[in-house]
Amino acid sequence: MNISIIGTGLLGGSFALGLKSIKEDHHFIGVDINNENARLAKRLEIIDEILNFKEAVGKSDLVVLSTPVNVIKHQLCEVLDILPEGSALIDLGSTKEIFSEMVADHPKRNQYISCHPMAGTENSGPEAAFSGLMKHKQMIICEPDKSDKVLLRWIISIFKKLDMQISYMNSVEHDRHIAYVSHLSHISSFALGLTVLEKEKDEQSIFAMAGSGFSSTVRLAKSSPDMWAPIFKQNATNVSIALEAYINQLRQFKEIIDSGAEEKSHKLMEKANEIRRVLMGIEKG
Amino acid sequence: MNISIIGTGLLGGSFALGLKSIKEDHHFIGVDINNENARLAKRLEIIDEILNFKEAVGKSDLVVLSTPVNVIKHQLCEVLDILPEGSALIDLGSTKEIFSEMVADHPKRNQYISCHPMAGTENSGPEAAFSGLMKHKQMIICEPDKSDKVLLRWIISIFKKLDMQISYMNSVEHDRHIAYVSHLSHISSFALGLTVLEKEKDEQSIFAMAGSGFSSTVRLAKSSPDMWAPIFKQNATNVSIALEAYINQLRQFKEIIDSGAEEKSHKLMEKANEIRRVLMGIEKG
Numbered sequence: 001m002n003i004s005i006i007g008t009g010l011l012g013g014s015f016a017l018g019l020k021s022i023k024e025d026h027h028f029i030g031v032d033i034n035n036e037n038a039r040l041a042k043r044l045e046i047i048d049e050i051l052n053f054k055e056a057v058g059k060s061d062l063v064v065l066s067t068p069v070n071v072i073k074h075q076l077c078e079v080l081d082i083l084p085e086g087s088a089l090i091d092l093g094s095t096k097e098i099f100s101e102m103v104a105d106h107p108k109r110n111q112y113i114s115c116h117p118m119a120g121t122e123n124s125g126p127e128a129a130f131s132g133l134m135k136h137k138q139m140i141i142c143e144p145d146k147s148d149k150v151l152l153r154w155i156i157s158i159f160k161k162l163d164m165q166i167s168y169m170n171s172v173e174h175d176r177h178i179a180y181v182s183h184l185s186h187i188s189s190f191a192l193g194l195t196v197l198e199k200e201k202d203e204q205s206i207f208a209m210a211g212s213g214f215s216s217t218v219r220l221a222k223s224s225p226d227m228w229a230p231i232f233k234q235n236a237t238n239v240s241i242a243l244e245a246y247i248n249q250l251r252q253f254k255e256i257i258d259s260g261a262e263e264k265s266h267k268l269m270e271k272a273n274e275i276r277r278v279l280m281g282i283e284k285g
Numbered sequence: 286m287n288i289s290i291i292g293t294g295l296l297g298g299s300f301a302l303g304l305k306s307i308k309e310d311h312h313f314i315g316v317d318i319n320n321e322n323a324r325l326a327k328r329l330e331i332i333d334e335i336l337n338f339k340e341a342v343g344k345s346d347l348v349v350l351s352t353p354v355n356v357i358k359h360q361l362c363e364v365l366d367i368l369p370e371g372s373a374l375i376d377l378g379s380t381k382e383i384f385s386e387m388v389a390d391h392p393k394r395n396q397y398i399s400c401h402p403m404a405g406t407e408n409s410g411p412e413a414a415f416s417g418l419m420k421h422k423q424m425i426i427c428e429p430d431k432s433d434k435v436l437l438r439w440i441i442s443i444f445k446k447l448d449m450q451i452s453y454m455n456s457v458e459h460d461r462h463i464a465y466v467s468h469l470s471h472i473s474s475f476a477l478g479l480t481v482l483e484k485e486k487d488e489q490s491i492f493a494m495a496g497s498g499f500s501s502t503v504r505l506a507k508s509s510p511d512m513w514a515p516i517f518k519q520n521a522t523n524v525s526i527a528l529e530a531y532i533n534q535l536r537q538f539k540e541i542i543d544s545g546a547e548e549k550s551h552k553l554m555e556k557a558n559e560i561r562r563v564l565m566g567i568e569k570g
């Protein structure tokens with residue numbers, strides 16, 4: 001089977017490596033506007049061959065779009081236009097509503113399956129890809145009823161081979177929720193990084209003191225701006241609402257700290273501790 | 286040698302276990318107003334004996350105060366009052382200026398060494414303690430010139446046996462910096478947890494989507510309110526300034542997202558990416 005990975009970075013590369021690691025006998029074709037990335041992906045044996053967009057799609061049984069979301073937006077219909085009959089297109093983007101709209105009236109809409117793996121790291125590029133990234137992670141499939149049943153069943157079987165858990169959602173709901181549990185985390189981390197870097201200008205010694213707590217909270221601030229700027233733009237309305245709620249929460253904390261009301265801050269943190277139950281769920285996976 | 290651990294939780298317990306793991310032949314005495322914690326620490330072989338405060342201090346070569354900072358504040362002089370000649374007192378609290386003030390005029394000031402290990406986890410209590418917690422971490426010693434030279438040298442030799450790196454700072458500077466690299470991280474995480482929990486009330490399915498990024502950013506929201514409420518109170522001025530800077534940073538992000546200025550958000554994240562160099566330093570640490 002020919003599988004084209006369009007965007008040979010962290011997600012697309014890890015998807016390919018995951019399938020290779022379970023000895024699925026596929027031929028992986030890499031497509032990347034960044035030649036260097038494509039060559040690196042080939043050298044790292046993530047892909048077996050480099051082709052241009054048209055050639056690759058034309059001979060693919062499966063096309064995986066793992067480019068930044070602003071690029072996916074344009075590529076969805078471009079792929080469908082030339083996708084062979086019986087082949088499938090999936091994307092791995094972090095926003096979903098806009099893609100649903102883009103393909104809504106395309107005659108080959110049912111060859112597209114809208115996917116979002118809840119998997120990633122703060123690193124990017126082919127050298128960040130690894131075979132275990134998808135393992136035990138959630139794969140959210142949006143509007144499964146709009147995809148061809150047979151193709152959908154086949155795509156799900158691939159995800160299951162990668163030990164992923166499947167859940168279903170409509171794309172509007174997806175984008176609203178993901179603003180809270182993924183996009184907001186990234187902004188909180190980017191902003192924390194900026195705040196401390198700004199402070200460092202005057203206080204060179206500040207980082208000698210940073211420990212593992214700081215490190216884990218600010219980890220996502222290392223994430224790729226090429227990937228995240230378009231995500232925040234496409235999901236701006238939901239992200240803005242989540243961000244407003246977060247800022248209000250921080251303001252409340254600040255008022256309590258300014259007023260010296262230790263009991264109130266204790267109560268607030270007790271409430272926050274309930275996140276344990278959530279995190280246990282995630283870690284159980 | 287007799288070492289008293291006052292507050293047999295994560296930090297005090299890990300300090301004791303660290304020394305036990307390198308086969309230092311000490312007798313560890315546990316003191317805890319929470320009897321259950323003390324008994325648990327004994328059962329876990331963190332301490333060898335449980336005594337009350339006075340008995341323990343009276344026969345100690347070294348007293349380690351690892352209670353919450355509001356408790357340390359009162360215990361510092363209580364320990365010094367009855368500490369045998371030639372013995373040392375250290376504390377492991379996350380604030381330092383207020384302690385400097387408390388002991389400033391105490392006749393036994395020079396038996397006290399003001400310490401802050403840049404080590405911790407989001408867990409608490411004796412069962413959270415582990416022997417490797419202090420390993421390769423920074424130990425900040427404040428105002429070393431106010432401590433007896435011989436005692437200081439001895440305490441440093443103990444920290445070095447635990448493979449810790451020592452740095453020195455005055456306590457005012459310590460509290461200002463720590464607000465950024467530790468206290469602010471915790472608030473950002475507590476507030477993120479609260480924001481998402483609040484949202485969850487309406488949206489039960491939200492957490493099925495949370496992945497490792499959310500998990501790492503919100504990890505510190507599991508931290509103990511008993512420990513953190515007094516820290517935020519004691520370091521309120523510095524924490525408030527750091528929090529204001531963080532909120533302004535988030536506001537800037539929100540304005541950029543609201544205005545749709547993708548390039549500006551890209552630039553902001555590029556700047557935040559510089560945190561890589563800092564984190565590399567921590568991870569090398």
